[in-house]
Amino acid sequence: MKQGTIIKIISNQYTIENEEEKVVAAPRGKMRRSKAPMVGDHVEYEKVQDSYRILKILPRKNQLLRPTVANIDQALVVTSCKDPDFSERLLNRLLFVVELSNVEPIICITKWDLASEQERKTIEAYLAILKNCGYTIVYSYPESDDQALKAVLKDKVSVLCGQSGAGKSSLLNRLDPRFQLQTQEISKALGRGKHTTRYSALHEVAGGLVADTPGFSSLDFSNFDLKHLDAHLKAFSPYIGSCRFADCNHINEPDCRVKSAVEEGKIPSAYYEDYKALKEESLNRKVF
Ligand SMILES: Nc1nc2c(ncn2[C@@H]2O[C@H](COP(=O)(O)OP(=O)(O)OP(=O)(O)O)[C@@H](O)[C@H]2O)c(=O)[nH]1
Numbered sequence: 001m002k003q004g005t006i007i008k009i010i011s012n013q014y015t016i017e018n019e020e021e022k023v024v025a026a027p028r029g030k031m032r033r034s035k036a037p038m039v040g041d042h043v044e045y046e047k048v049q050d051s052y053r054i055l056k057i058l059p060r061k062n063q064l065l066r067p068t069v070a071n072i073d074q075a076l077v078v079t080s081c082k083d084p085d086f087s088e089r090l091l092n093r094l095l096f097v098v099e100l101s102n103v104e105p106i107i108c109i110t111k112w113d114l115a116s117e118q119e120r121k122t123i124e125a126y127l128a129i130l131k132n133c134g135y136t137i138v139y140s141y142p143e144s145d146d147q148a149l150k151a152v153l154k155d156k157v158s159v160l161c162g163q164s165g166a167g168k169s170s171l172l173n174r175l176d177p178r179f180q181l182q183t184q185e186i187s188k189a190l191g192r193g194k195h196t197t198r199y200s201a202l203h204e205v206a207g208g209l210v211a212d213t214p215g216f217s218s219l220d221f222s223n224f225d226l227k228h229l230d231a232h233l234k235a236f237s238p239y240i241g242s243c244r245f246a247d248c249n250h251i252n253e254p255d256c257r258v259k260s261a262v263e264e265g266k267i268p269s270a271y272y273e274d275y276k277a278l279k280e281e282s283l284n285r286k287v288f
C-alpha cells in the first residue's frame, strides 16, 4: 500500500503523484460518488496486476467546491493596481472569504508598473497596515524578479483568486510558461461539446502545485456562518478575547479593543468598515 496526492482527474482517471512515481488509478468500487476523491486529496493506493486502485482518502484539512480542490495551503488574492483599479473593498472581501474558508491568504499585487507615483503611495500605505496585521504581501509584474512569489508557492498547494483581468494567468505564465501550454492542451483534449467530462488538475509552478481554475470568484457570504467572522480575521486576532464583553461584535460595544486598534491606525478603517457592514448584515438576517 502506497500514499500519494491526486494531481489530475479526467472522468474516472485519477493521476496520483508521490516522490517515486506518477500513476493513473481508479477508485475502488466502494467509493461512492459523494465520497469521490478530489484533486489535492492525499490517498492510499495499491497496485493490482497492471492497474492501480485508490483505497482510501486521508482526512482533508479543508476543501473548496469551486474549483474542487482539497488540502489547499493558501489562496493568492491577486489584486491589480490598475485596469481594474485597486479596490480596498474588493481586497478586504476576498481576504474575508478566504479566511472564512480556513485558507491562508497571500496578497499578490499586480500591474504595479501601470500605477502612477500617487497611486503607488496610496496603495503602499494601505498595504503597510495590512502587513503589520500579519498578511503576507508579494508583488508580481513584468519587471519584478518574482523571488518572493516563488518562495511563497514552493512546496504548497495554492489556488488563485481575484477579479477578471487582475493578472492571474499572466503571472502564472510568467513564472512558468508551461502553465499556459498545459491548460491549452487540456482544453483541446477535452474539446468542445464534451462538457460532461469531469476534469480538474493541479499544475506544477515554481516547485508547488497550483489549481488551474480560479477559486472564490463569488463574494457571496450567505453560505458562511458570520458569527465568528472576527475570529477568522488576521487583523483582529491580537484583540480577540480582550474586549470588555466576551461576545463583543466590535460594533457598538464600549471598551472594544478592535475599535481602539482602528482608532490607533493598527487596523485599516476600510477593512473595519467592510467587517462591520457584513457583520451588521448577518445580525439583521437573524432578527427578521
Ligand atoms: N502592464 C501590466 N499588464 C499586466 C500585468 N498583469 C496582467 N497584465 C495584463 O492584463 C490583462 C489581463 O491579465 P490576465 O492575466 O488575463 O488576467 P486574469 O486575472 O487571468 O483574468 P481572467 O482570466 O479574466 O480571470 C492582460 O492583457 C495582461 O497582459 C502587469 O503586471 N502589468
Ligand SMILES: [Zn+2]
Binding pocket: 243, 244, 248, 249, 250, 251, 253, 255, 256, 257, 258, 259
Ligand atoms: Zn470588541
